[in-house]
Amino acid sequence: MGVEGGDLGGLFPGWRGSRTSSHRRAGCPPRRPTPVSDSRHVKDPTVGRKEDHEEPSEVEGPAFAGVVFNRPLDTVFTYRVPTRLRGRLQPGHRVKAPLGRGNAAAIGYVVSTAEETHLDARRLKEIIELVDDVPLIDTTMLDLTRWMAGYYLCSWGQALDAVVPAGVKKQAGTRLRSLLTLTETGRALAERLQVREALANDQPPPTHRPRRRGSGPSTSIIDTSSSHQTTSEDPLLKVTPKQAAALLTLAGSNEPLSLVDLCRLAECGASAIAALKKSGYLAVVMRRGDTLGPSSEGDKVVVPPPSPDPPANPVSRPLLTPEQTATLEAMAPRLESGGFATFLLHGVTGSGKTEVYLSAIERVVARGREAIVLVPEISLTPQTIRRFRRRFDRVAVLHSHLGDAERHRHWRDIASGAIQVVVGARSAIFAPTRKLGLIVIDEEHETTFKQETVPRYHARDVAVKRGQLEGVPVILGSATPSLESWRNAQLGRYTYLEMSNRVESRPLPPVTIIDMRHEKPEPGRAPGGLSAPLRDAMRRALNDDGQVILLLNRRGFHTYIHCPRCGFVLKCDSCDVALTHHKTRGKVVCHTCDAERDPPPICPECQGGRLSYMGIGTERLEREVKAEFGDRVVRRMDSDTMRSSASYEQVLNSFKEGKIDILLGTQMIAKGLDFPNVTLVGVINADTALHLPDFRARERTFQLVAQVAGRTGRGQREGRVLVQTYSPDDPAIVHASMHDYVHFVEQELPERSIRGYPPYGRIVRLVARGPEEQVVRGFLEQVLEAIRRRAVPGVASMGPAPAPVAKIRDLYRYHAQLRADTAKPLHEALRWVVGEITPPSGVELAIDVDPVSML
Numbered sequence: 001m002g003v004e005g006g007d008l009g010g011l012f013p014g015w016r017g018s019r020t021s022s023h024r025r026a027g028c029p030p031r032r033p034t035p036v037s038d039s040r041h042v043k044d045p046t047v048g049r050k051e052d053h054e055e056p057s058e059v060e061g062p063a064f065a066g067v068v069f070n071r072p073l074d075t076v077f078t079y080r081v082p083t084r085l086r087g088r089l090q091p092g093h094r095v096k097a098p099l100g101r102g103n104a105a106a107i108g109y110v111v112s113t114a115e116e117t118h119l120d121a122r123r124l125k126e127i128i129e130l131v132d133d134v135p136l137i138d139t140t141m142l143d144l145t146r147w148m149a150g151y152y153l154c155s156w157g158q159a160l161d162a163v164v165p166a167g168v169k170k171q172a173g174t175r176l177r178s179l180l181t182l183t184e185t186g187r188a189l190a191e192r193l194q195v196r197e198a199l200a201n202d203q204p205p206p207t208h209r210p211r212r213r214g215s216g217p218s219t220s221i222i223d224t225s226s227s228h229q230t231t232s233e234d235p236l237l238k239v240t241p242k243q244a245a246a247l248l249t250l251a252g253s254n255e256p257l258s259l260v261d262l263c264r265l266a267e268c269g270a271s272a273i274a275a276l277k278k279s280g281y282l283a284v285v286m287r288r289g290d291t292l293g294p295s296s297e298g299d300k301v302v303v304p305p306p307s308p309d310p311p312a313n314p315v316s317r318p319l320l321t322p323e324q325t326a327t328l329e330a331m332a333p334r335l336e337s338g339g340f341a342t343f344l345l346h347g348v349t350g351s352g353k354t355e356v357y358l359s360a361i362e363r364v365v366a367r368g369r370e371a372i373v374l375v376p377e378i379s380l381t382p383q384t385i386r387r388f389r390r391r392f393d394r395v396a397v398l399h400s401h402l403g404d405a406e407r408h409r410h411w412r413d414i415a416s417g418a419i420q421v422v423v424g425a426r427s428a429i430f431a432p433t434r435k436l437g438l439i440v441i442d443e444e445h446e447t448t449f450k451q452e453t454v455p456r457y458h459a460r461d462v463a464v465k466r467g468q469l470e471g472v473p474v475i476l477g478s479a480t481p482s483l484e485s486w487r488n489a490q491l492g493r494y495t496y497l498e499m500s501n502r503v504e505s506r507p508l509p510p511v512t513i514i515d516m517r518h519e520k521p522e523p524g525r526a527p528g529g530l531s532a533p534l535r536d537a538m539r540r541a542l543n544d545d546g547q548v549i550l551l552l553n554r555r556g557f558h559t560y561i562h563c564p565r566c567g568f569v570l571k572c573d574s575c576d577v578a579l580t581h582h583k584t585r586g587k588v589v590c591h592t593c594d595a596e597r598d599p600p601p602i603c604p605e606c607q608g609g610r611l612s613y614m615g616i617g618t619e620r621l622e623r624e625v626k627a628e629f630g631d632r633v634v635r636r637m638d639s640d641t642m643r644s645s646a647s648y649e650q651v652l653n654s655f656k657e658g659k660i661d662i663l664l665g666t667q668m669i670a671k672g673l674d675f676p677n678v679t680l681v682g683v684i685n686a687d688t689a690l691h692l693p694d695f696r697a698r699e700r701t702f703q704l705v706a707q708v709a710g711r712t713g714r715g716q717r718e719g720r721v722l723v724q725t726y727s728p729d730d731p732a733i734v735h736a737s738m739h740d741y742v743h744f745v746e747q748e749l750p751e752r753s754i755r756g757y758p759p760y761g762r763i764v765r766l767v768a769r770g771p772e773e774q775v776v777r778g779f780l781e782q783v784l785e786a787i788r789r790r791a792v793p794g795v796a797s798m799g800p801a802p803a804p805v806a807k808i809r810d811l812y813r814y815h816a817q818l819r820a821d822t823a824k825p826l827h828e829a830l831r832w833v834v835g836e837i838t839p840p841s842g843v844e845l846a847i848d849v850d851p852v853s854m855l
């Protein structure tokens with residue numbers, strides 16, 4: 001597949017298909033499906049089926065369509081559009097079409113239509129049918145996905161498929177119902193019946209209504225067994241009274257009716273209907289309707305149910321601080337009259353960034369526009385959602401745990417223009433808004449905006465591209481911007497806006513570093529747990545009726561199990577990862593593949609040593625804290641305890657109401673939370689990410705510490721922060737403790753620059769994985785050799801080498817890196833890999849452009 005010449009647009013610059021059914025000739029028409037077989041031999045029962053009951057008119061609409069598929073094929077396939085679909089089929093439609101040697105029907109996306117093709121039309125295959133009544137994708141999304149395919153080195157079909165949620169593709173929450181309608185002959189007969197009735201009742205006969213088009217956009221006739229009357233006998237005489245009642249009922253109804261409804265309204269039985277169908281008076285149409293919630297039919301607008309929190313009227317808006325006002329004024333021209341611009345809003349924790357987003361959105365909503373707000377999944381807290389729901393009537397929240405049907409309904413509501421604000425995680429950037437006016441990315445530095453499966457896109461960067469395509473402003477907000485965004489602001493690509501003060505001039509909390517190298521391990525206490533200064537500070541805060549947050553970014557009880565006699569470390573059987581001891585469950589668990597087993601009684605290696613359990617995770621910390629502060633209410637928040645969003649919401653509510661004194665947990669508690677009574681934040685181990693083999697390890701550490709420190713001192717009361725570390729001199733820790741982003745950046749950037757790492761250079765990471773180590777390695781070596789042979793100027797390559805996590809789920813992993821000053825040469829060096837390179841069986845190759853994970 002994909003072996004013929006020709007290119008997709010963007011990545012594949014030759015492609016210039018026409019987007020509309022204009023009469024423009026497709027400049028370099030897409031390739032035909034390979035291998036080309038005469039469509040007359042396509043053995044598909046649906047081909048040539050009589051699908052429409054509209055009379056054949058002169059055929060209108062483009063005769064050819066370019067279609068892409070969710071496969072790693074960098075090809076736009078040209079198909080013939082069958083007569084019955086001409087004029088209906090549009091770019092953005094999903095279609096079923098024969099693909100490949102076997103001509104198996106595959107679902108693809110129409111990306112272009114054309115009147116002509118330079119290919120031999122007779123040899124082209126024909127589209128089988130439309131999958132959806134209306135196009136799922138608009139032209140902006142076609143452009144955006146084409147850009148994604150080019151930038152992230154995947155196929156256009158793969159990018160398109162990622163944009164449409166599964167629930168929408170499956171049309172979850174709706175089902176096809178078969179309904180009955182009159183055929184031509186049925187309608188003629190019904191009209192005669194009406195006349196006969198009218199005459200019998202001595203009334204003027206009804207004027208003949210023009211024939212309605214039986215099929216709306218969501219209707220297709222599937223059974224038109226219109227075996228026209230051949231008998232010479234007048235059919236009027238053969239119709240029974242019950243059949244007549246049924247015909248008259250349908251003639252009087254504006255809509256097709258279900259069998260049940262028709263029988264009820266006409267007071268007839270199913271046999272009368274069956275007879276009418278058999279005589280060709282009735283036909284069955286399929287129509288899609290909702291199975292839940294407010295119904296929608298065809299393309300009617302569905303207004304969602306009111307939000308659970310009714311908008312507080314009048315909405316209480318705080319008086320904006322001077323910095324907030326200045327920020328909004330700087331953005332005002334774009335908010336009020338549109339146009340693309342990217343604003344980097346660098347505001348310290350608690351400076352009121354969210355309030356700025358809300359006010360900015362109000363301005364675009366006021367002029368009838370919509371906004372998309374992206375937040376990291378863990379920030380989709382009830383607290384955040386409530387703030388949006390209070391200010392806007394129609395908010396759609398796109399959680400990752402939405403069911404398919406709900407997601408489908410949100411999608412339709414958004415597409416119908418019924419939603420003002422879409423708040424969601426990464427994939428909400430593809431929300432099908434009608435009149436987009438603003439995109440906001442909160443916590444723009446977060447790594448969760450990067451998708452780790454194909455297409456490996458970064459939602460922040462896609463957002464900027466979408467803003468550019470749609471001509472709308474984009475706000476990137478953070479207290480700790482990514483170095484990429486910082487540099488883009490320095491280069492003038494983004495407009496830099498700063499808010500350096502907390503609201504109401506609250507001070508940023510003082511941070512104390514505790515050097516754990518000098519903390520003496522006390523008998524009975526976990527080394528690396530609560531230090532004496534932290535215990536003191538906790539006691540003081542609690543005695544003062546303050547609340548405490550403790551961050552430890554490791555779950556489990558012991559984090560490391562080894563044999564002191566032979567040095568053996570207990571690892572997962574399937575992954576190159578040390579196992580964590582979960583004491584409550586009584587298991588050792590792999591945090592990579594989730595496999596768990598009983599802890600071995602003795603060292604499995606030397607069969608003699610007793611295993612020693614080391615390290616501290618949140619489970620052990622919880623026990624320590626409870627032992628120390630027995631009279632206090634302690635809650636742990638990590639993915640082991642927070643199995644549902646309900647438990648998350650419940651804990652946060654209790655904490656807010658002061659029913660919890662000490663909240664401890666992983667990064668889940670580090671971000672976005674806004675609780676005024678938190679007077680102490682303790683970081684148990686600031687170094688968990690510091691020594692990872694990742695050039696961003698320092699940046700991540702800085703961000704985490706600065707963000708969690710920002711959770712205190714947010715109310716009337718002052719807060720303080722204690723940071724336990726074994727690396728007290730590391731710049732990430734030192735600068736975070738001084739809330740000094742700028743100095744951190746100034747010292748970090750030169751190191752990146754010297755090594756050619758982002759934000760100065762661009763990276764593409766290749767990861768190959770497979771069950772046999774030598775095969776994986778050999779394959780990646782071949783790929784790199786081929787890349788090196790191409791010798792694209794400016795591209796440096798490194799590797800292959802075993803990935804830092806060398807095995808996951810029994811698959812060996814090798815990685816390699818390509819680097820260049822800009823993205824272009826990297827694309828050039830790698831573009832051919834998509835669609836052309838076939839890894840050996842069992843081996844997969846991931847091409848990760850702008851990777852955020854290096855492990």
Ligand SMILES: Nc1ncnc2c1ncn2[C@@H]1O[C@H](COP(=O)(O)OP(=O)(O)OP(=O)(O)O)[C@@H](O)[C@H]1O
Pocket residue numbers: 318319320321324347348349350351352353354355356479503504671672673674710714
């Ligand atoms: N102008 C204002 N006057 C009074 N209170 C305000 C104002 N703006 C925001 N606040 C309040 O200050 C607190 C912090 O604001 P907000 O949550 O918007 O800050 P933030 O910068 O988004 O915080 P972070 O990045 O730390 O999560 C909130 O409780 C908010 O309601």
Ligand SMILES: [Zn+2]
Pocket residue numbers: 572573574575577590591592593594595809
């Ligand atoms: Zn594992």
